[in-house]
Each structure stands twice: as C-alpha cells, then as structure tokens.
Amino acid sequence: xxxxxxxxxxxxxxxxxxxxxxxxxxxxxxxxxxxxxxxxxxxxxxxxxxxxxxxxxxxxxxxxxxxxxxxxxxxxxxxxxxxxxxxxxxxxxxxxxxxxxxxxxxxxxxxxxxxxxxxxxxxxxxxxxxxxxxxxxxxxxxxxxxxxxxxxxxxxxxxxxxxxxxxxxxxxxxxxxxxxxxxxxxxxxxxxxxxxxxxxxxxxxxxxxxxxxxxxxxxxxxxxxxxxxxxxxxxxxxxxxxxxxxxxxxxxxxxxxxxxxxxxxxxxxxxxxxxxxxxxxxxxxxxxxxxxxxxxxxxxxxxxxxxxxxxxxxxxxxxxxxxxxxxxxxxxxxxxxxxxxxxxxxxxxxxxxxxxxxxxxxxxxxxxxxxxxxxxxxxxxxxxxxxxxxxxxxxxxxxxxxxxxxxxxxxxxxxxxxxxxxxxxx
Amino acid sequence: xxxxxxxxxxxxxxxxxxxxxxxxxxxxxxxxxxxxxxxxxxxxxxxxxxxxxxxxxxxxxxxxxxxxxxxxxxxxxxxxxxxxxxxxxxxxxxxxxxxxxxxxxxxxxxxxxxxxxxxxxxxxxxxxxxxxxxxxxxxxxxxxxxxxxxxxxxxxxxxxxxxxxxxxxxxxxxxxxxxxxxxxxxxxxxxxxxxxxxxxxxxxxxxxxxxxxxxxxxxxxxxxxxxxxxxxxxxxxxxxxxxxxxxxxxxxxxxxxxxxxxxxxxxxxxxxxxxxxxxxxxxxxxxxxxxxxxxxxxxxxxxxxx
Numbered sequence: 183x184x185x186x187x188x189x190x191x192x193x194x195x196x197x198x199x200x201x202x203x204x205x206x207x208x209x210x211x212x213x214x215x216x217x218x219x220x221x222x223x224x225x226x227x228x229x230x231x232x233x234x235x236x237x238x239x240x241x242x243x244x245x246x247x248x249x250x251x252x253x254x255x256x257x258x259x260x261x262x263x264x265x266x267x268x269x270x271x272x273x274x275x276x277x278x279x280x281x282x283x284x285x286x287x288x289x290x291x292x293x294x295x296x297x298x299x300x301x302x303x304x305x306x307x308x309x310x311x312x313x314x315x316x317x318x319x320x321x322x323x324x325x326x327x328x329x330x331x332x333x334x335x336x337x338x339x340x341x342x343x344x345x346x347x348x349x350x351x352x353x354x355x356x357x358x359x360x361x362x363x364x365x366x367x368x369x370x371x372x373x374x375x376x377x378x379x380x381x382x383x384x385x386x387x388x389x390x391x392x393x394x395x396x397x398x399x400x401x402x403x404x405x406x407x408x409x410x411x412x413x414x415x416x417x418x419x420x421x422x423x424x425x426x427x428x429x430x431x432x433x434x435x436x437x438x439x440x441x442x443x444x445x446x447x448x449x450x451x452x453x454x455x456x457x458x459x460x461x462x463x464x465x466x467x468x469x470x471x472x473x474x475x476x477x478x479x480x481x482x483x484x485x486x487x488x489x490x491x492x493x494x495x496x497x498x499x500x501x502x503x504x505x506x507x508x509x510x511x512x513x514x515x516x517x518x519x520x521x522x523x524x525x526x527x528x529x530x531x532x533x534x535x536x537x538x539x540x541x542x543x544x545x546x547x548x549x550x551x552x553x554x555x556x557x558x559x560x561x562x563x564x565x566x567x568x569x570x571x572x573x574x575x576x577x578x579x580x581x582x583x584x585x586x587x588x589x590x591x592x593x594x595x596x597x598x599x600x601x602x603x604x605x606x607x608x
Numbered sequence: 609x610x611x612x613x614x615x616x617x618x619x620x621x622x623x624x625x626x627x628x629x630x631x632x633x634x635x636x637x638x639x640x641x642x643x644x645x646x647x648x649x650x651x652x653x654x655x656x657x658x659x660x661x662x663x664x665x666x667x668x669x670x671x672x673x674x675x676x677x678x679x680x681x682x683x684x685x686x687x688x689x690x691x692x693x694x695x696x697x698x699x700x701x702x703x704x705x706x707x708x709x710x711x712x713x714x715x716x717x718x719x720x721x722x723x724x725x726x727x728x729x730x731x732x733x734x735x736x737x738x739x740x741x742x743x744x745x746x747x748x749x750x751x752x753x754x755x756x757x758x759x760x761x762x763x764x765x766x767x768x769x770x771x772x773x774x775x776x777x778x779x780x781x782x783x784x785x786x787x788x789x790x791x792x793x794x795x796x797x798x799x800x801x802x803x804x805x806x807x808x809x810x811x812x813x814x815x816x817x818x819x820x821x822x823x824x825x826x827x828x829x830x831x832x833x834x835x836x837x838x839x840x841x842x843x844x845x846x847x848x849x850x851x852x853x854x855x856x857x858x859x860x861x862x863x864x865x866x867x868x869x870x871x872x873x874x875x876x877x878x879x880x881x882x883x884x885x886x887x888x889x890x891x892x893x894x895x896x897x898x899x900x901x902x903x904x905x906x907x908x909x910x911x912x913x914x
Contacts, residue, residue: 256844416885421846422630422633424766445741456765477740482745
C-alpha cells in the first residue's frame, strides 16, 4: 500500500489542530483545582461546573447525548444497525463506569429519511436537549443538511458511514472511511492478485458512487495503467439491469466495479446471477455491499463477489469476537453487523476517550483533544483519530459466502491514512 | 473494442430477450392498476404497497415450506402466488369497503387518501417485518439460465415471468371481456346509474373489481421477488413505472396497456444498451411526455359518448 506516499495530507491542517490543542492546555490544567473547590461528592468525579462550562446537559450523575438516525422511511433499512450499535456502546460504557463518573443518557430522534427533518432534529438535540455529543446521520445528504446546524451551535457529530470525502469540519468526527481509504487498497489488491487491467464501473446515480468512481478511474488509469471499459449510472431504485449485464458480457471486463445501493442492489445481483454471470469466475469488486445488504440480496446470489471496506463481521480478533457476541446477545442470534454498524459503535467510545483526555465535556475541548485519540479495543482493531477528523484504519477485502458472511482474503499491512481531499483524484 | 460477428449476433438476441422480459414485467405491474385506475378511475398510490404485500407473503410462504414441508419446497412458489393473490385481494376488498367507496365521486381525493394509505402500509411492514430488506430464497430450478448456444443464455426467471404474464393477461381478458361478471364491471364503469337500474349490484361490483386489481398486484409482487428487493419501501420502486405504462397506454384499454408496455420497455432497454442507464430513463420519459402532449388520452382509448 503506497497511498501514504502518494497523497501527503495538508500539513497546515494538522498545525492548526496542534495549535488548538496547545491553546486548550492551560484551561485543562486548571480544571482539577477548580473541581476541588467545587467539592465533588465522588472522589474521582470532577464537579459539573468544572467539566461543563458551556451549559451542556451534564449533571453530577449523568450526561446526555443524542442519537439521530432514520428509523422510519427508506433509509431505516440502513440506519437501524447504526442505532443498535450506538446504544450497545453506550450501555457498555455505562456498565464500565460511564464518562468522567457520569452515566450516559441518550435522547433519540428520528430523521425520517428526510433531510430537512434531520436539520430540524439536530437543532432540537443541540438547542433544547443540550446534547454533549450526537451520534448520527447515514447518507451524505443528511450530513450536509445537519452540518450548518452543528457548526452554528457548536455541537459535535460522530458520523459512521463510509462516504465520498471532500469534507472536513471542526464539528464532525468521521468514523467511517473516506473514499480513497476504501477504494485504492481494493483496486491495488485486485490488480496484483487477479492481474486485473480492465474495469467496468457501475453505480447508482448520486454523489457517493460518482465521486468514488471518479477516484477509481483516476487510480486505474494513472496508477495501475489499466483501462475503464464502461462507466454507467442508474437512477436510485432502478430495478432492471439486463441491458447493462449484456453490455458487460460484450466488453468482458476483468473486474466489475459496483457501487449500486438500496433496493437496486438486490435487483442487480439477482439479475447478474440469473443472466449466468458466475461470480466465482467473473471478478466483481464492490464497496457498497455489507453483511446488512446481503440479507436482502441473498447469500446464494452474491457468493464469490469481493467487497472492500474496513470491517467484516467475520474478522478474527479478540475485540471483534467480544463485540459480535455482545451484539448478538443484545439483538438476537440472527443479527448481522456490517461495516457502518461497526463504525457507529466506535462513535460513543471515541467520544468517551476524547472527553476523558480533555477532562471536560465542552465541545471545543473535546474537539481539541480528539486528534491522536487511540481506541485499541475497536472491533476492527486499532484505530486512531487523524488531525483531519477521520480515522486511520486498515482496509480489508472480503469474499462473500453463501451464508451471508465475508471471508477476509486481504488486509492492508498498515493503517491507511485518511485523505479526504486527495490530490490528483479530483 | 473489436467484437466478432457471432458475439454481436448473440448479444442482439439476448438484448431482444431482455427487452421482452422488461415488457413482461411492465405488463404484470400495470395490469392490476389498469383495472383499478383504468376501469374504475381510482388513482391508487398504494398500488406498490399491495405488490409488496404479495412479496412478503411469498417470503412467509417460503419460510413455512422450509420449516414444515421441505419436500415440496421446489413448488412453493406456485402456492406463494396464490397466497399473495388472496392476501392482497382481501386487503383490497377491505380498503375499498373502508375507504375508497366514499371517494368515487372525488377522484382527486383518492390520490391523497391512497397516498396516506401507502405510508401506513409501509410503516406497518416496517413494524411487522423489520426495517431491513428480507431475502426470499428461490427453489434451485428457478435460478440461473439455460444455455441455448455457446454464447446465448436464456434466464429461467425471465421465462417464468413471461409465462406468468401471458397467463394473467389472458385470465384478465377473459374475465373482463368474455364473462358475465366482466360485462357487469364494464357496464358499471360506463354508466353507474343505468347499470344499477337494470339490477346490477354496483357496490358489490366495485368492491370485487378493486379486490381483483389488488390481487393481481399481489401476484406481480410475488413474481418480483425473483428480480428485485423485498423491503418496506420497495413498492415505491415500481409505482412510477406502473402509472407511466397505464397512462401512456390509455387508461381504459387493456390492449393499450400492452402496447404501451411494449413501447416503453423496448425504448428503454435499447437506449440503455447504447447510452447509460440514467440517460435512457431521461430520454424514455421525454418521449412519453411528448407523445402525451400530442395525444393526452394515451395511445389507445375506447370510444365513448360524453
């Protein structure tokens, strides 16, 4: 993996963040003494006045955070898992003693798959409920809708979805991968192990697949000296793929690179299978199918396809075994965990670690403390927050199995640096 | 890219075949609505949800067969279609009795009422079956494709949908145009007062016509588990295309529905092959809009004195 050398990240950004950390330090060192004067009831619990100087919903015994996802409407399909994971993480943190001696309470709001509703609920969570942090959003559209709210009212959002990049905000921590982290390692892998040179790009017609395919095309043409033999987009919800499947048959690409989402996903894989394209012979690489999607597609329809992301439920490490067991205990034996669900689980934990490092719930101090936060118990393995507010993480390639799980066939040796504004890929 | 002549030939055949599959799917989608909207004039925005009820019934039937009758699993799909027809039809009867019959004189209000109904149904599916999509297993024989020659392959589920469409279309034709009941239905639609005066129970006719349309939607939904997704909002994927086919065809004509499904599917399928997916959709819709501007009543209409 050479992406670290290829895309140096903006140094100015990290320098600015470093200054913020420094400026926050004097305040942080003052806090313990203030706490002693306030006369806290618990030995290790700092006084509320000391850890909350901006009027957040923090009392001597608990702290309120918000959960903002769609539990009704189209996106409920995807966001349900995120809500479950965030609640699980909060329960576990509380069982382990909470944050700065305070139990986490949550207020859950429904974005209802409607972007203005997201913005309105975000404002409610920040202004009325004074949430110390919000875990939420799934689509880029919903994130873009709440972003001005979080910036105006200075909240902090933990956003779990892998997304197209090209964004960085003081008020958002991105716990999913940005596009280059997810795409480049996978393309390199398929080029190296399958000798793939020709690619057929196909996606749903909106910003994430288009931006991702743009990055993929640049990488294929400029770095792999490969060829893109077709690039196609279909309206969201499109259910007829027979024509493009015929085109794929005609062009015989080494790799079908698929970023189809939602209900279309199911139609696409069922029709590929029906058209006699055998995924154990025809390489297909996707970045949009997690274990969650396979529930709808059916394992037998997608077995043999490769997916590239940072987490699979089948990851074999002690953290993940504990996480999967806890998740199934909470939500039933049949529950599946996809990449985004795991990323959503990271949100509350990263927030807790940042709060503890800052010694305060104040958003500015938490933000300042975030870069460099390490979470060693992450189910995906070690992660660290980059000064650009994305996570350093490994990228993995999994092969879909009939039982709906992925078998991990490749993992980057090092953490991949997040690079939301990749040079030479725009 | 250089293709051999043989390659091009077989792609041509397969492309023609995928056009025919799309045609069958459109006809199947639109038949139920052609009865409800075309014959009765009810703008049923919940049509997609009736389809998805059929899909969920197929899902449940497959679970029952897997658990209790594994030996009969290969033929469960036929039972599932019957169950889907009955379930969607029954819901249709209930909806007609509780909602639609009060709105026959206010067609635009049925639009709002059935849209509300579609939201209620979506949320019910979400509460009952969960927000995630469910995967419907197919028996082994219905998957994959038949190799005709080396490079031409025919999809089994495509053939199945085509066969099903022919059967359902014939059945609807016979029911509406060759049976005594069909004569009553057409009489009620053409002149409700006169039909009542000659002794036809118009309320009952309305109810069963609506039920039949919904039942056919259920069968369509059941068949679409082979090619699409089954989730609480999957019905929304079909509703636009369905209305498009019915309106373009001329709402009152069964033949119009078939002709319009054929035109739209072939246009879309061909354009998709030569252009990209989104562009094909745009051009198809543009064509439909232009033709509807010239012929607002659709491709085919029956002559009625107004």
